Amino acid sequence: MRRSIPLVATALGVALTLAACSGSSNTPAAVTTPSETATTAALTGTLTVWVDETRIKDIKPVADSFQAKTGIVLDLVQKASGDIRTDFVAQVPTGQGPDVIIGAHDWTGEFVKNGVVAPVELGDKAGTFSKSAVNAFAYGGKQYGVPYAIENIALVRNNKLVKDTPKTFDEVIAQGKAAGTQFPVIIQQGDKGDAYHLYPLQTSFGAPVFKQQADGSYTNELALGADAGTKFAAYLQKLGQDKVLDPAIDGDKAKQAFLDGQSPYIVTGPWNTTAFKAAGMDITVLPIPSAGGQEAKPFVGVQGAFISAKTKNAVLANEFVVNYLTTEAVQDALYATGGRVPALKASAAKINDPILVGFNAAGATGAPMPSIPEMGSVWGFWGTTEVQIIGGQAADPAAAWTTMVDNIKSAIKG
Amino acid sequence: MSTQQTGSRATAPDIDEQIVTRRKGTTSHARDFGPGFFVKLVLVAVVNALGVYGILAAAAVGSWGIVGFLVIALVLVDWVYFSRRMLPVKYLLPGLLFLLVYQLFVMAYTGYVAFTNYGDGHNSTKADAISAIQIQTERRVEGSPSYPLAVLEKGGVLAVAIVENDKAMVGTADQALAAVGGATVEAGRVTAVPGYTTLAFAQIAQRQDEITNLRVPVAADGSKGSLRTQDASTGYIYTPSTVYDAATDTFTDVVAGTVYKASAEGTFTAADGTTLNPGWRAGVGLKNFTTMFTDSRISGPFFNILAWTFAFAILSVATTFALGLFLAVTFNDPRVRYRRLYRSLLILPYAFPGFLAALVWRGMLNPRFGFVNEVLLRGTHVPWLTDPWLAKVSVLLVNLWLGFPYMFLICTGALQAIPGDVIESARMDGAGALRILRSMTLPLLMISVAPLLIASFAFNFNNFTLIYMLTGGGPNFAGSPIVVGHTDILISMVYSVAFEGGNKQYGLASAVSILIFVIVGTISWIGFRRTKTLEEL
Amino acid sequence: MATTSLEQHAPVTGLRWWREVGWRHVIGIVMIAICVLPLLYVISASLNPNGTLTGSNKLFRTFSLTNYSELASTDFAKWGVNSLVICTVTALGTVFMGAAAAYAFSRFRFSGRRASLTALLLIQMFPQMLAFVAIFLLLLSVGTVFPALGLNSQLGLIAVYLGGALGVNTFLMYGFFNTVPRELDEAAKIDGASHAQIFFTIILRLVAPILAVVGLLSFVSAYGEFVVAKVVLQRVEHYTLAVGLYVWASDERNAPWGLFAAAAVLSAIPVVLLFQFLQRYIVGGLFAGSVKG
Incomplete structure (x- = not known):
C-alpha cells in the first residue's frame, strides 16, 4: 500500500501538469518541450517517434493509419541519419528523447550498452517473423526491437549488356570484360574503402568478421584473420592490379557509371535499383557468386523499432511497436511504400516484384550485420586496409591484413 | 604616418578621462532626462520584468542555479545602468551576459566532462544504470504462456486480472495472484471483477509508468516470478536473474551467485573483473588527460599530427590572407570598372555552405574521374587526395578557395579606414604602388586585421569540418594502431579516436579539447604580444 | 556609386591603362573562373532530375527545372x-x-x-x-x-x-x-x-x-x-x-x-x-x- 502512494501522487502530478499544459501554454509548469501540444494527451496520447530521412516516407502512412485506428497521435520527428543514434544515446538520459526510435538492428548493441532502450516482449508473435530478423534485434538473450524490413546487397545485372548468369565471381569479371564496357563490374569503394560491399567476397573465402554461435548471435571473437583472411587479402590485391576494383569509384560514381551503361554488373542494394528502374533500365538481381569457393554471404540489415528506456508512454509505445507494427496489414503497407522485403513471413510470402525477390534470394545465405558494440571498432581499420591493398599502398596484402587484425584486437580491448 | 596616429592616440586617454571626470554631472546618461533616458528606462524595465518572471518561474521548477544567475544578473543590470560610473560596462554588459551564458557554460561543461568517464557505457546516472540492469537482466520464465490481461483499480491501487485454468485471477503489487469469484470473462480475457474498476484506455494512458512498472507476484513468496505487462493487454511472467541490494550497493547473479560491487570507475564489477552493462558517469580524475601521453597508440602519431596541424593552420592563414589582401587592394582602385560585380562574384565561395564545397571539391579531385584530372589536366591521374603530400597541398588549396573571401571582405572593409587623401598625396610625391602598400597601407591595415589573423589561426587549428568532409583525414597511415591519416589535424584525430572508434568517449574528447585550447590560447597570446597588437590598445 | 574624389582624374589609356588598371581585370576574370567552376558542378547537378552530385564530368548535359519545381x-x-x-x-x-x-x-x-x-x-x-x-x-x-x-x-x-x-x-x-x-x-x-x-x-x-x-x-x-x-x-x-x-x-x-x-x-x-x-x-x-x- 505504502508503495503506491508516491505512484498515485506522481500520476496526479502528471495529470495536473497535462491539464495545465492544455490550459495555458506559457505557465512555468509546462516542463515538457513547448512545441509539443499536449491538448489531446489527456484523452488518448501522443507518441514521439524519431525517424531518419531515409525511413520517414515509409513510416508516415503507418503513423496516420495508427492514429485513425487508435486515436494515438504519432508525432514523427525527422532526424539526420548521421546523428539519430548519437542524439538518441545522449538525449534519452535527460528525459528528452523520443518514445520510439525507428532504426537498424545493428544499433542494438550500442543502445543496450548505454541502457537507453527497453526490452520488448514479442511473445507468440516472434514465430511469425523471419527468425534471423527477430534475432537481429536480440542482445544478451533479450529482445530489444521489432523488425519490419530486411535489406541486403546483391549482384545487379544490366540485361542489355550481358545475359548469362555467372557461377563464380571470376565468371562475372570475364563476362564483364567480354562485354567491352569501361568496367567489368562495379563495387563501390571510395577513399576510405567499403568493407560492407566487399563482405560477400570476403565470406566466400571463409572469413566472417566475428564468430557466430549456433543461434546466429555473434561472439566478440574475431574470425576474419588466419589463412582465409590472408587469401582474401591476396585476392583483393589481384582485383586491384587487374583494375576490377578502384578506390576512385565511390558510391556516387558507381551509381552514375551503372546508370550510364558503363558496366554490366554492379554490387549494390535496393536503394539504388529504384533509380535504375526509373531510368528505364532492364535489370536482374542475382545472388553474388562465390570468389573463394565458399558461399558468399552479404550482410543483412534489418529495419525496426526500438522503445526508449525512459519513455513516459510505455503502454502506448508497446501498443504501436509490439501490437501494431507486427500486423500483416502494416508490414504490407511498409513494403508498398518502402520497397524492402518485409520481416513478417506472411507479408514476405506475398511479394512478387522480381527485383525484390532477387534481393531476398541473394540475402538468404547472408547473416545479420553484427550488432555487438565491438563492431564499431572494426569498420575504420577494415575499410582502410582493404583500400590500401586495392590501391597498392600495402604491397604485402597478407602482412597488412594481419596488422589490421592485431589493431582491431587491440582497439576492442580498449 | 602611423607613428603620428599612435602618438595622438596615446595621449587621448588622459584628455578623455579629464573630460569624463569634469563633465560627469552633465554628460552621464544617468542624469540626462532626455528621450534617451526614457528609452533606457523602458528597456531596463523590460529586462527587469523578464528577469523577475524568470526568477519566479525558475523557483517554481526548482532550478536554483538559474535563480541565482538571474538575481545576480538583474542586480548587475540595474546597478550598471543607473549608476553614474561604470561607463564602459554599460556598453559591454549585453554582449558579456550572452557570452557568459552561452560560451562560458560550454567551456565549464567541457571542463567538467573532462574529469569523468562520460561516454558509451557510462552514459547516465547511477540510478539509471541500476534500473537498466534490473530490466535487462529480467528473464521470462521458460515455457510460461502469454496471458491476455486486464488492468483494474481499487481505491487507487492498480491490480491485474488474468485467466489461468479457466479461473479469473487478480493480484496487485503486494498481493500475489489469487482466484476471484464473479468475474466476467470474454474470449479468455477478464473484462470485469466485482469491487474493481476496469481501466479504460484513457485511464491506462494516464498511468502508464505505474502499469509498466507493476510486478504482480505469481506466488505469495515470490518464488515463481512475477507477472508484468508492457502494453496493458498481455502479461508475461518474469524472474530477475540479478538482484540489487541497496545496503551493500551490489548486484548478485541469482543463478551463478556472482557478486558485482559498485566500483569507483562507475561500473558494477565482479571479483574476476567482469562488469555489468551499463555503467554510470563517474569522476576519473586526470585519467583522460594522461591517456593522450600514456597510450602508445595515440602518442605514436601524436607529434606527426601536431606538426601538420601547425603547418596547416599557419599556411592557411598566410595563403588566404595574402590572396584576400591582394584582391582587396587590386579592386580598391576606383579606376577599375565593374568593381561591384567583381567583388560580388569573388565572395561566391563564401555564399555556399562550406560542407557542400568540400563535398564538391572531393569529387572534382578524384584521381581517376575527377573534373580536375579528367577535363582540366586532360586525363592525367594526379593523386590529389590519395598521395600523402599532395593531399596536404590539396587541403590547403581548397581551404584557400574557401577562406580567401573572408580575408577579402575584412581587408576591403579595413582598407576603407585608410584615408584616401593620405595615399593619394604619397602617390603625388612619386611613391610606387608597392612602396605605398608596404610602408603605408599594410601597417595601417595590420592595426585592425592582425588580431583577426590570430583568430583565423585558431579557427583553422580546429577546422574539423574541412578535414572531415574533404579527406576524412586520409590517406590513412598504413598499419597505424588508430585510424588516422596524413591530413588529420589534432581535432579530427580526437574525433576519430573518441567518437569513430565504435566507443564514444566524451571524457577523453573533452580533455583533449582543453589541451588544444591551452596550446592555441598560449600561442595566440604570445602572438598578440609579438605583433604588439596589445601594446597599441 | 563609386564616384569618389579619386575618380576625378583624367582617364588613363593605352599601355599605362594596362599597367595600372587592365591587369586588375585579368585577375578578376581568372579569380571569378576559379570561384565559379566548382559551383558549375552544383548548378549542373541542379538541372539534372536524377543525377549524382559529382558522378559526372559532362556538365549541363540535361537541362530540366524539375528539381527547382520539386523544391x-x-x-x-x-x-x-x-x-x-x-x-x-x-x-x-x-x-x-x-x-x-x-x-x-x-x-x-x-x-x-x-x-x-x-x-x-x-x-x-x-x-x-x-x-x-x-x-x-x-x-x-x-x-x-x-x-x-x-x-x-x-x-x-x-x-x-x-x-x-x-x-x-x-x-x-x-x-x-x-x-x-x-x-x-x-x-x-x-x-x-x-x-x-x-x-x-x-x-x-x-x-x-x-x-x-x-x-x-x-x-x-x-x-x-x-x-x-x-x-x-x-x-x-x-x-x-x-x-x-x-x-x-x-x-x-x-x-x-x-x-x-x-x-x-x-x-x-x-x-x-x-x-x-x-x-x-x-x-x-x-x-x-x-x-x-
Missing part, C-alpha cells in the same frame, strides 16, 4: 524564411553588441581593459567539439524557465549565436574605431553631447563600413552553421537552410542530390544580394562620413 513540395521555403529571420536578427544583434563593446574598448580607459580584450578573443578559440552536448543541456534547462529560449525555438538559437557576438568581431570593429579621429568625439563632448549620443549619432555613422562587414560576416556564419542549429531546432519545419541541406546530404544512400543542388544554388542568392546591398556601405562609406563630420 516547392519540400520545406525548403520554410527553411529559407527561418534562415533569413534567424540570421538577420543574429547579424543585427552581433553588430549592435559588438559595436557597443568596441566603443567601450576604444573610447574608455578602465582597468582590466587589455586583459578583457585578450580574454574575449581567447574564449572564441575554445574547441567547440562538445558544444552540442553542452548547448543541449543548457537550452533544456533554460527552456524550463523561458520556453521561448529553449530547445526547438528560433529565439533560443539566436541567443546561442549572440553568445559569440563579442570576440573576433569586436576586435575587427575595435581596430576600425581606433582609426576614427578622437577629435570628433572630443568636439562633440565639448558641445555637451553625452557618451550615448556620441556613440549612436556620431561614431556609428562613421564606422558604417565595418558595421556592414561585421553584419555580413555574422550573417554568413549563422547562415552556414548547422552543428548547433541541428541540436536546437529539432523539427523539420523549424530547420534552417544549412540544417536542411545537411540532412539531405547526410543520407548516404539516397541523398536527393538534384534537390540538394537546386536548394544550394537558391540559398546562395540571399548572401550575394546582401553583399550587393552592403557593398555601398562597405566601400566608400568613410568618405561620405568624413565629409559630413
Whole structure:
C-alpha cells in the first residue's frame, strides 16, 4: 500500500501538469518541450517517434493509419541519419528523447550498452517473423526491437549488356570484360574503402568478421584473420592490379557509371535499383557468386523499432511497436511504400516484384550485420586496409591484413 | 604616418578621462532626462520584468542555479545602468551576459566532462544504470504462456486480472495472484471483477509508468516470478536473474551467485573483473588527460599530427590572407570598372555552405574521374587526395578557395579606414604602388586585421569540418594502431579516436579539447604580444 | 556609386591603362573562373532530375527545372524564411553588441581593459567539439524557465549565436574605431553631447563600413552553421537552410542530390544580394562620413 502512494501522487502530478499544459501554454509548469501540444494527451496520447530521412516516407502512412485506428497521435520527428543514434544515446538520459526510435538492428548493441532502450516482449508473435530478423534485434538473450524490413546487397545485372548468369565471381569479371564496357563490374569503394560491399567476397573465402554461435548471435571473437583472411587479402590485391576494383569509384560514381551503361554488373542494394528502374533500365538481381569457393554471404540489415528506456508512454509505445507494427496489414503497407522485403513471413510470402525477390534470394545465405558494440571498432581499420591493398599502398596484402587484425584486437580491448 | 596616429592616440586617454571626470554631472546618461533616458528606462524595465518572471518561474521548477544567475544578473543590470560610473560596462554588459551564458557554460561543461568517464557505457546516472540492469537482466520464465490481461483499480491501487485454468485471477503489487469469484470473462480475457474498476484506455494512458512498472507476484513468496505487462493487454511472467541490494550497493547473479560491487570507475564489477552493462558517469580524475601521453597508440602519431596541424593552420592563414589582401587592394582602385560585380562574384565561395564545397571539391579531385584530372589536366591521374603530400597541398588549396573571401571582405572593409587623401598625396610625391602598400597601407591595415589573423589561426587549428568532409583525414597511415591519416589535424584525430572508434568517449574528447585550447590560447597570446597588437590598445 | 574624389582624374589609356588598371581585370576574370567552376558542378547537378552530385564530368548535359519545381513540395521555403529571420536578427544583434563593446574598448580607459580584450578573443578559440552536448543541456534547462529560449525555438538559437557576438568581431570593429579621429568625439563632448549620443549619432555613422562587414560576416556564419542549429531546432519545419541541406546530404544512400543542388544554388542568392546591398556601405562609406563630420 505504502508503495503506491508516491505512484498515485506522481500520476496526479502528471495529470495536473497535462491539464495545465492544455490550459495555458506559457505557465512555468509546462516542463515538457513547448512545441509539443499536449491538448489531446489527456484523452488518448501522443507518441514521439524519431525517424531518419531515409525511413520517414515509409513510416508516415503507418503513423496516420495508427492514429485513425487508435486515436494515438504519432508525432514523427525527422532526424539526420548521421546523428539519430548519437542524439538518441545522449538525449534519452535527460528525459528528452523520443518514445520510439525507428532504426537498424545493428544499433542494438550500442543502445543496450548505454541502457537507453527497453526490452520488448514479442511473445507468440516472434514465430511469425523471419527468425534471423527477430534475432537481429536480440542482445544478451533479450529482445530489444521489432523488425519490419530486411535489406541486403546483391549482384545487379544490366540485361542489355550481358545475359548469362555467372557461377563464380571470376565468371562475372570475364563476362564483364567480354562485354567491352569501361568496367567489368562495379563495387563501390571510395577513399576510405567499403568493407560492407566487399563482405560477400570476403565470406566466400571463409572469413566472417566475428564468430557466430549456433543461434546466429555473434561472439566478440574475431574470425576474419588466419589463412582465409590472408587469401582474401591476396585476392583483393589481384582485383586491384587487374583494375576490377578502384578506390576512385565511390558510391556516387558507381551509381552514375551503372546508370550510364558503363558496366554490366554492379554490387549494390535496393536503394539504388529504384533509380535504375526509373531510368528505364532492364535489370536482374542475382545472388553474388562465390570468389573463394565458399558461399558468399552479404550482410543483412534489418529495419525496426526500438522503445526508449525512459519513455513516459510505455503502454502506448508497446501498443504501436509490439501490437501494431507486427500486423500483416502494416508490414504490407511498409513494403508498398518502402520497397524492402518485409520481416513478417506472411507479408514476405506475398511479394512478387522480381527485383525484390532477387534481393531476398541473394540475402538468404547472408547473416545479420553484427550488432555487438565491438563492431564499431572494426569498420575504420577494415575499410582502410582493404583500400590500401586495392590501391597498392600495402604491397604485402597478407602482412597488412594481419596488422589490421592485431589493431582491431587491440582497439576492442580498449 | 602611423607613428603620428599612435602618438595622438596615446595621449587621448588622459584628455578623455579629464573630460569624463569634469563633465560627469552633465554628460552621464544617468542624469540626462532626455528621450534617451526614457528609452533606457523602458528597456531596463523590460529586462527587469523578464528577469523577475524568470526568477519566479525558475523557483517554481526548482532550478536554483538559474535563480541565482538571474538575481545576480538583474542586480548587475540595474546597478550598471543607473549608476553614474561604470561607463564602459554599460556598453559591454549585453554582449558579456550572452557570452557568459552561452560560451562560458560550454567551456565549464567541457571542463567538467573532462574529469569523468562520460561516454558509451557510462552514459547516465547511477540510478539509471541500476534500473537498466534490473530490466535487462529480467528473464521470462521458460515455457510460461502469454496471458491476455486486464488492468483494474481499487481505491487507487492498480491490480491485474488474468485467466489461468479457466479461473479469473487478480493480484496487485503486494498481493500475489489469487482466484476471484464473479468475474466476467470474454474470449479468455477478464473484462470485469466485482469491487474493481476496469481501466479504460484513457485511464491506462494516464498511468502508464505505474502499469509498466507493476510486478504482480505469481506466488505469495515470490518464488515463481512475477507477472508484468508492457502494453496493458498481455502479461508475461518474469524472474530477475540479478538482484540489487541497496545496503551493500551490489548486484548478485541469482543463478551463478556472482557478486558485482559498485566500483569507483562507475561500473558494477565482479571479483574476476567482469562488469555489468551499463555503467554510470563517474569522476576519473586526470585519467583522460594522461591517456593522450600514456597510450602508445595515440602518442605514436601524436607529434606527426601536431606538426601538420601547425603547418596547416599557419599556411592557411598566410595563403588566404595574402590572396584576400591582394584582391582587396587590386579592386580598391576606383579606376577599375565593374568593381561591384567583381567583388560580388569573388565572395561566391563564401555564399555556399562550406560542407557542400568540400563535398564538391572531393569529387572534382578524384584521381581517376575527377573534373580536375579528367577535363582540366586532360586525363592525367594526379593523386590529389590519395598521395600523402599532395593531399596536404590539396587541403590547403581548397581551404584557400574557401577562406580567401573572408580575408577579402575584412581587408576591403579595413582598407576603407585608410584615408584616401593620405595615399593619394604619397602617390603625388612619386611613391610606387608597392612602396605605398608596404610602408603605408599594410601597417595601417595590420592595426585592425592582425588580431583577426590570430583568430583565423585558431579557427583553422580546429577546422574539423574541412578535414572531415574533404579527406576524412586520409590517406590513412598504413598499419597505424588508430585510424588516422596524413591530413588529420589534432581535432579530427580526437574525433576519430573518441567518437569513430565504435566507443564514444566524451571524457577523453573533452580533455583533449582543453589541451588544444591551452596550446592555441598560449600561442595566440604570445602572438598578440609579438605583433604588439596589445601594446597599441 | 563609386564616384569618389579619386575618380576625378583624367582617364588613363593605352599601355599605362594596362599597367595600372587592365591587369586588375585579368585577375578578376581568372579569380571569378576559379570561384565559379566548382559551383558549375552544383548548378549542373541542379538541372539534372536524377543525377549524382559529382558522378559526372559532362556538365549541363540535361537541362530540366524539375528539381527547382520539386523544391516547392519540400520545406525548403520554410527553411529559407527561418534562415533569413534567424540570421538577420543574429547579424543585427552581433553588430549592435559588438559595436557597443568596441566603443567601450576604444573610447574608455578602465582597468582590466587589455586583459578583457585578450580574454574575449581567447574564449572564441575554445574547441567547440562538445558544444552540442553542452548547448543541449543548457537550452533544456533554460527552456524550463523561458520556453521561448529553449530547445526547438528560433529565439533560443539566436541567443546561442549572440553568445559569440563579442570576440573576433569586436576586435575587427575595435581596430576600425581606433582609426576614427578622437577629435570628433572630443568636439562633440565639448558641445555637451553625452557618451550615448556620441556613440549612436556620431561614431556609428562613421564606422558604417565595418558595421556592414561585421553584419555580413555574422550573417554568413549563422547562415552556414548547422552543428548547433541541428541540436536546437529539432523539427523539420523549424530547420534552417544549412540544417536542411545537411540532412539531405547526410543520407548516404539516397541523398536527393538534384534537390540538394537546386536548394544550394537558391540559398546562395540571399548572401550575394546582401553583399550587393552592403557593398555601398562597405566601400566608400568613410568618405561620405568624413565629409559630413
